[in-house]
Each structure stands twice: as C-alpha cells, then as structure tokens.
Amino acid sequence: MFVHQLIHQKAKERADGLEVVDVRIGLGYTLVELSNGSAGLSYSFTKETSPKDCTVMKEAGDLVGKPAGYILDKILSYNLTDSSLALACANAIINKDIKQNDIDIIDLVRGEDKVVMVGYFSPLIEPLKNKAGKFIICERNPRGDALPDFAEYFELFDCDIAILTATSIINKTIDSLLDMIKKARIIAVMGPSTPMDRSVFKNRITHACGSIVKNIELAKRIVSEGGGTKRLKPAIEKRCVY
Template identity: 35%
Template sequence: MDGAKDMGEAGVPTRWQEDEVPRMELTSRTSRPAGGSDPEGIAPRLRLHLAAEARGVRVQDVRIGLGYTAVRLGDGRTGVAYTFRDLARGGCSVFRGARPLVGRLADELLAFLESSDAIEAAVGLACANALANREGLGELHGDILEHLEVTPEDEVAMIGNFAPLLEGLRLQARSLTVFERLDGPGSRELRADHEAPEVLARSSVALITATSLLNGTLDTILKAARNCRVVALLGASTPLVPEVFEGTCVTLLSGVVVHQPEGVLQVVSEGGGMRQFGPSIRKVSLRLGAGRP
C-alpha cells in the first residue's frame, strides 16, 4: 500500500488501492499451514460453489507476475490475485505444480485454491475470480467510505494498510487501528499483525485485505471479527461471489471486474499492479444480506 491519490474512475467505488507492496502480507512470511485451508473455510466453499461454472471451461492464458497473478479463460473472462512473492518456494521455479497450465480445465486450476503453497493459491484464486468475472452484479457505486457507514462511535480495525482510506476513517470513527507485518516497533494506530484477533473482538468495523485468502489467515480473522457490525473484504483479490460468504460475518465485498483482459495481462507480465490496471478494470462493491452465523 502507499499514499497515492485515489486512482478509481468517477462513479465507481474508489479509494482503496491494493498494491504490490509486501506489507500487505499480513501474518506469515513463510508458507500457509501444511494441509492447506480449513475444510469449512472460505477457500473450499469458493471452490465448491464455482465447480459447476468451471466444468468444461479451458484456460487460455496464465501470468504469474511479481505483483499479481492473472488467469484468462477460453471465453475471455479474466481474474487476478495478489502474488505473494516473499512466500515463493522452489528457487527460480516459483510455481511448483504440474505444467503446462494453459489448455487445462478451469476446475483443475480451481483446485489450487486449497493449496498450502501461496503461488499455487494465487493461481487458484485468479481462476476463481475469472469464473466470477461478470458485469451487472448489482454493485454499489460511489465512494467506498460511504458504503461502510462508519459512525463516530465506531472502533475500526484494518487488516492490511489501505492507505487511501486512512484519512477519511480517522475523521469518521472513534478510533482506527491498522495491522500489518512490522519489522520494528509499532504505534498506537499501527500494530503488529499478530495482535489483530484481540482488537477485532472489541471492534465494530473490520476492513480485511482479500490477500488473507492466500496466506491462510482469512478464516481466523473472520472468527475474531464475528461480532463486528461491518466486515468488508477489500482489494483486487476479492472474490465477488456473495453466496460463498452466506452465514459468515462479511457484510461487504469490494473488488474488481476485468473488462479489458489484454491490458490486465500486459500489466501483470510487466510487474505492475492496481495503479497500472487503470481503465482495464472497474472497482465494484457488493453489499451482502444479513447472514451472520
């Protein structure tokens, strides 16, 4: 994340700017836990929900960039996910799964969602986001801060440093605490990621980076945030699939729809990120119904 000005288009959800800075890693500098994701967690639910959509669909292109990973399907639908390059294993061959990826069925790539390898998980999530990539989802328009409906009584916990949101949240909320990986001492507002569950338990608003799906921490975070009034999953990695989050505490999904695949693929290949995607994507937000467990 950085303090760059809002790069969103007018009339669409704006301000959050998930970027390629390693500070978004949140919790772990190593791999996800052995054995992959929780069988009752979001990743397996996402895979199961999209299984029928993936059946018979071929993968046309895969790019594993330094900032993002992208998957394009045979029908042109394209999705992206953050690349955790600091978690890459295997030396110069950072993708350790079977090759080639191009030409395989989408459900084969979707299986990587539950991988304990962060790079494989990125391929799986990018494939999931491609399968879910469509216009007309009933999305919300305007500033994302308006949809969060933060009040002066709210205590906000932000998992991952979405810098463009900070100033507005400081003005709206009683308190704001940001959690990320720290190499040195933190501060009252900036705390080490391992302290997040304790603070989430007493917060009323939780803003969570979707990259937590890739390092295996999202399910734990959602359990800690279960009493929050507002729980938003943010960033280009966000799967815009409301059904997967039914029965969870998530109330808002804020991600992207890719409508110029070639532009996105080129940016990914050249090591770019959100700021470079520009007009190739559109930021959207989806409000979820009351579905608390």
C-alpha cells in the first residue's frame, strides 16, 4: 500500500461515529474540526488549484455534518483540495493525544553529515547550514540557494539525513521520495500536515514531526484569514514521534 492509502486505513479505523463540525479552506492551510473536540491541519495547494469556474470545492456549504469517513475517502483523490481536506481530517484523528517531547532534529546532526531538505523550512535553514557538513534544499519553486525538485533523486540518494515536507503526502510524491533514499540515518517527515504515526509511512521514516491544534478557535480564525505557519504558532504545538 502507498502512504496515503495507509493514512486512509489508519484514520478510518478510528473514525466511527465522528462527524465534521467545521471546515476552513484557507490560502495557507486547511483545517477540519471533528465532533470529538479535535482539529487537524493540512497545507492548501492554492497555487496548483486551477478551477474551471469560480468554485474550488464543489461541496462547499455541505461538508459540516458529514461523517469523518466520507471526508477521509477524499485522500484517494488526485484533486489537491480534496486530498488536503482529507489529510486535515486524518490528522484530527491520528494526532489526537500525541504527547509532548523535547526532540530536536538539529541536535541529531553531526558535523560530517549531508543533510537534504525537501521543502522549505525557514527556521531550520541557518542552524542546519551551520552544523551540517553539507546542506542542500530541493524545492518545487526554488528560492535562494535551493535546487529545483528534480535534483531530489540525485541528492537524496547518498544523504545522511533527509527532511521531507509532509505536503508530499497531499500530492502523493512521498513514496517516490522515500524510494530515493538509500543510506540515510535519519528520515524525518515534517510540518503541520504530518500524521504523527510512523506506521503509515511503513516504518521507513525515523521521525514524524507535526503539530497538534491547541486553540481550535484561534486556529480557525487564522486559517480563514489566510495565515500560514508563522501566524499559526500561537494556536498549535509541535510534536515529534520517533
């Protein structure tokens, strides 16, 4: 099974009786709140969404009250808005009650390590540049010193540490990225879109580092107003499962 299929399976096992209480599809993130008092986040692929008319989500206005399982089924879609919505729903289920720990990926980096980051995690860039022997960023829309995403195949092949954006679950590239990694000591999937359960990655990763929504009302407001990761900080708490 592929990663998104395993996420679907794992979340549906715990979705019985759960209903959607609220949905926010913002410019930066998508949020789903469930009837068990939890909420989950997922990245919104707004740049890649090209609706044929002014409607991005065909079911807008009809999502609240739907069974969680109905929303989870959308992770099997190739529509990025549907997939993001489903992952947010899955995260509301999978990430509920994840306990806090003090793990920091930076602390695991050795001076001789080659670190490859797929995606752009701004707060980690300078610390990794300063600590790693070699640090490379691969990004679909390169900025600064980042390489284009087609460099991933060559750079992940021999890296010691791989840091992968969880948005790769939404566009279903995560399995390909994991296949490219041959010798890494540490493989971390990171970002608020991360389902923090290593088994859904077929235990091919060492760390699943995501977030739980602590202040749901604040998070909903920030998402609705177009906020991104930086603005969401007061409403979420980072967690890491390893």
